[in-house]
Amino acid sequence: MVMSDEYLWDRSGPVDAEVAALEEALGKHRFRGGELPRLEARPGPRRLTSRVLVFAAAASLALAAGLYLTGTDRSPYHFETLSGTPTVAGASRADGELGFGESLVCDDTARARIHIGDIGSLELEAGSRISVRRSGELPNTDDAGFVLDLERGSILASIFATPRLFQLGTPAGLAVDMGCVYRASVEPDGTTLLSVVTGLVSFETLQRRVLVPEGALARSYPERGPGTPVWEDATEALRGAARALDEGRGDPESHLATILDTRREKDSLTLWHLLDPIEGVEHSAERVYAQLVSLVPVPDGVTRAGVLDGNETMRERWKQEFSWDWGR
Amino acid sequence: MPADAGATSSGRAAPTSNATAPVALAGGAVDIGTLASRARSGDASAFRELFRSFGSMVHALLLVRVGPNDADDLVQDVFLHAWRKLSTLKDAERFGAWITTIARNRAARLHTRSRPKTTELPEELPDSAPHGAAPLDAAEASRAALTALSALPETYRETLSMRLVEGMTGPEIAAATAMTQGSVRVNLTRGMKLLRDALEGKGWS
Numbered sequence: 249m250v251m252s253d254e255y256l257w258d259r260s261g262p263v264d265a266e267v268a269a270l271e272e273a274l275g276k277h278r279f280r281g282g283e284l285p286r287l288e289a290r291p292g293p294r295r296l297t298s299r300v301l302v303f304a305a306a307a308s309l310a311l312a313a314g315l316y317l318t319g320t321d322r323s324p325y326h327f328e329t330l331s332g333t334p335t336v337a338g339a340s341r342a343d344g345e346l347g348f349g350e351s352l353v354c355d356d357t358a359r360a361r362i363h364i365g366d367i368g369s370l371e372l373e374a375g376s377r378i379s380v381r382r383s384g385e386l387p388n389t390d391d392a393g394f395v396l397d398l399e400r401g402s403i404l405a406s407i408f409a410t411p412r413l414f415q416l417g418t419p420a421g422l423a424v425d426m427g428c429v430y431r432a433s434v435e436p437d438g439t440t441l442l443s444v445v446t447g448l449v450s451f452e453t454l455q456r457r458v459l460v461p462e463g464a465l466a467r468s469y470p471e472r473g474p475g476t477p478v479w480e481d482a483t484e485a486l487r488g489a490a491r492a493l494d495e496g497r498g499d500p501e502s503h504l505a506t507i508l509d510t511r512r513e514k515d516s517l518t519l520w521h522l523l524d525p526i527e528g529v530e531h532s533a534e535r536v537y538a539q540l541v542s543l544v545p546v547p548d549g550v551t552r553a554g555v556l557d558g559n560e561t562m563r564e565r566w567k568q569e570f571s572w573d574w575g576r
Numbered sequence: 577m578p579a580d581a582g583a584t585s586s587g588r589a590a591p592t593s594n595a596t597a598p599v600a601l602a603g604g605a606v607d608i609g610t611l612a613s614r615a616r617s618g619d620a621s622a623f624r625e626l627f628r629s630f631g632s633m634v635h636a637l638l639l640v641r642v643g644p645n646d647a648d649d650l651v652q653d654v655f656l657h658a659w660r661k662l663s664t665l666k667d668a669e670r671f672g673a674w675i676t677t678i679a680r681n682r683a684a685r686l687h688t689r690s691r692p693k694t695t696e697l698p699e700e701l702p703d704s705a706p707h708g709a710a711p712l713d714a715a716e717a718s719r720a721a722l723t724a725l726s727a728l729p730e731t732y733r734e735t736l737s738m739r740l741v742e743g744m745t746g747p748e749i750a751a752a753t754a755m756t757q758g759s760v761r762v763n764l765t766r767g768m769k770l771l772r773d774a775l776e777g778k779g780w781s
Contacts, residue, residue, distance in 0.1 A: 256764050258745040266772060267740070273714070273721040274740045277644050279635035284627050284652065287620045287659050328684050330730065343684065363681040366661050408674040409664050447667075 323347045324365040324394060325380055332358030332374070351379040354401070364394050367409035370416075376401020381417065398440075402433040407447075420468035424450040428462070438470035443480065458521055467494065476521045479514060486510055490518055493526065500528040508539045516544050516570040523555060523563065544570040612668035615659075623662075627655050630672060632744065633752045634679045636737035640726040641683040650686065654679045673754045724774040732767030739764055 254261030255268075325346040333340045335353045346352055346362065352372060354360055360372045372378055381395040397417035407414050407425045416423040419438030423430070428447020434440050442451055443465035451458050451466055453473035460466045466477040475494035478487045489506035492498050504526060507518060519540045526532040533556050546552070547569050554562040608629070614622035634654055638647040658678050665674050725733055725740070738744045738752075746764060750757045 253761075253765060256739070256746075256768055257761060258747060267768070269717075270721055270740050270771070271743070273717045274725065274737075275743065276718045277639055277647075277722060277741050279632045279651065279742060280648065281628070281631060282652075284624060284655055284659075287623060287656075326681065326684055361680075363677070363684060366657070366678050366681060367664055368677055369680070406673070406677065408666060408670060408677060410666055413664075 323380070325362055325396075327352055327360050327362045327372075330359040330361055330371065334358045334360045334372075346380050348380050351377055351399070353377045362396070364396075364407070364414060367394065367413055368405065368407035370396070370403045370405040370407075373402040373404070376403065378403065398432055398434050400434050400436070402431065404431045404445075405429065418468065420470045420472075421451050421453045421474050424452055426450060430460075440468045442466050442468070459517075461517070464517060467491065469494070476518055478518050482512075482515060482518070483510070486515065486518065500526055501530075504529050504532055504535070508535060510539075511543075513543045513570065516540055519543070520563070520567060520570070524558065540566075608671050609669040612662075612665065612671040616662045616665060616668060623655075623659055626671060626675075630675055630752060631655070632742040633672070633738055633749075634675060636742045636744075637676060637679045637734050638683055639722075639741060640728075640733045640737045641680075642686055643726075644722070646686065650679075650682060654682050657682065670754060672752045676753060720775070724771055727774065728767055728770050732763050732770060735760060735763035736767040736771060 255264040323345040326344070327334070327346055328343040332355065333342075335341065335355075335358075336344075336346065336350055352360060352362065354372050354374055354376050356374050359374055361369055362372060362378070363369045377399045378401075379397045379399060381397055393412065394414045395417060399419070403416070405414070405416065405425065406429045409425070411426040412424055414425040416425070416432060418432060418434055418440040420434075420440040423432055423440075423442055426448040428449055429445040430447070430449050431443050431445065432440060442449060442460055444460050444462050446462050448462065449460045451460055451468055451474040453468070456473045458466055458474040458477050460477045463481070464477045464479050466475055468474040472494070476490045478490050485506050486509075489503040493500055493503040493507070504522075507515075507522070510518075519536050522536045523533055523540075537552060537555060541552075544566075546555075547565060550562045550566045555566065608626070611622045611625050611629075615626060631651055635647055635651050638650045638654070642650055654675065658675055661678070665671065721740075725736060727733075728736065735749060735755075738749045739746070744752070746760050747757060749755070750760045753760075755763075
């Protein structure tokens with residue numbers, strides 16, 4: 249019998265007898281609904297001073313992670329097999345907890361999903377290895393959080409938590425989740441490609457921090473750190489020039505000229521990340537500034553001198569002006 | 577194959593939904609983001625609306641992982657857990673995807689293998705036509721269908737469970753899960769093919 253896709257889709261079109269029969273057979277297991285029991289009270293909205301809010305945010309961050317990471321025997325990481333046979337410490341395992349210091353390996357035929365507490369999950373692709381960092385502490389802070397290290401291969405992360413609670417270590421930097429879905433791939437030489445499906449990821453090393461919003465991607469390199477974010481729909485010329493600039497290939501003057509050719513406001517993403525001087529290119533920062541200003545007006549309180557001087561407050565203030573263009 | 581399950585003489589049917597979620601609230605379309613925001617602020621009635629809107633979807637996910645005996649109880653467990661963890665939901669608009677994550681996590685931690693406790697299908701099942709054998713018993717058909725459904729790859733079984741068990745339409749599944757309609761349609765189509773193949777191999781016709 250030829251199946252009617254439309255009936256399967258939304259019950260329009262000719263009735264597909266097989267689908268209808270399955271509805272009849274399986275409908276017996278339908279959810280009966282009912283009501284939830286009494287819900288314990290949750291705090292309602294109230295006015296708080298900014299200092300209290302900061303403290304409360306930090307406390308909730310630590311608490312959310314700490315419930316798992318302090319004083320409990322249970323790891324917050326639980327994995328299940330999606331295909332093939334993943335291994336932990338060389339032994340095949342279909343599912344179970346991943347403890348601190350343990351590594352999950354998927355060979356060319358295996359895939360797995362790792363649940364990260366209740367804040368989300370990530371899918372480990374075939375040919376990948378990921379480890380649970382020994383300490384639950386977030387890098388460079390005293391806060392507790394969730395940290396996994398992607399040693400090779402690819403993951404697709406879906407995180408629904410407050411920013412920075414989940415961080416993914418790679419050989420080329422730290423991907424800090426800001427509440428999103430993103431894909432990270434580590435190549436054999438340690439170069440890491442990060443592409444963001446929804447939300448925002450901050451990719452960080454001690455030397456540099458780049459922001460990668462939804463619809464954009466960035467590479468990060470061992471020794472060099474995060475490269476320049478570009479939109480996935482930017483021109484091939486711009487994307488190629490940014491990559492060549494990051495990798496130190498060819499003539500940097502020519503690459504910058506290609507990038508500055510853009511007339512798209514949203515390419516302010518790439519330009520903003522090039523405001524610091526580029527080695528081998530005279531007056532690069534001034535030229536980038538000039539092109540950025542032509543795309544997005546400078547707001548009150550932000551000066552050319554301040555931006556070129558690396559004033560973080562001014563640069564952040566300006567970024568807020570063109571943030572609405574970043575993929576929205 | 578069990579007796580005819582309701583095809584009309586005309587063969588055409590308008591789009592209908594038997595699902596309990598999501599449904600329109602008075603005044604317009606369901607605003608999940610608003611409900612979730614209110615719930616996150618402590619509004620229990622808003623959270624109960626979310627339960628009514630997403631209960632079927634969550635049940636569909638759990639049914640094909642833990643079986644019918646545990647699924648109903650686990651739905652409650654998932655939502656009670658979500659109520660306690662609402663502060664960790666960053667984007668209220670993504671409540672559906674968030675509760676899905678919790679549901680999968682809770683099911684995985686139940687340490688019950690993801691196949692329902694049903695009777696294994698025999699290699700050969702009675703063939704009702706054309707040889708005149710008795711139709712498949714309704715209870716056997718239900719168990720066989722659920723077993724086959726639960727054996728499908730995860731993506732397909734979840735989407736098909738929402739459609740065939742809970743009666744959600746494709747657009748409703750897309751809205752509840754935040755998948756694109758294209759993805760949902762692919763899951764339904766491919767999953768249905770695999771399900772049909774699995775059941776035909778066991779004697780369904």
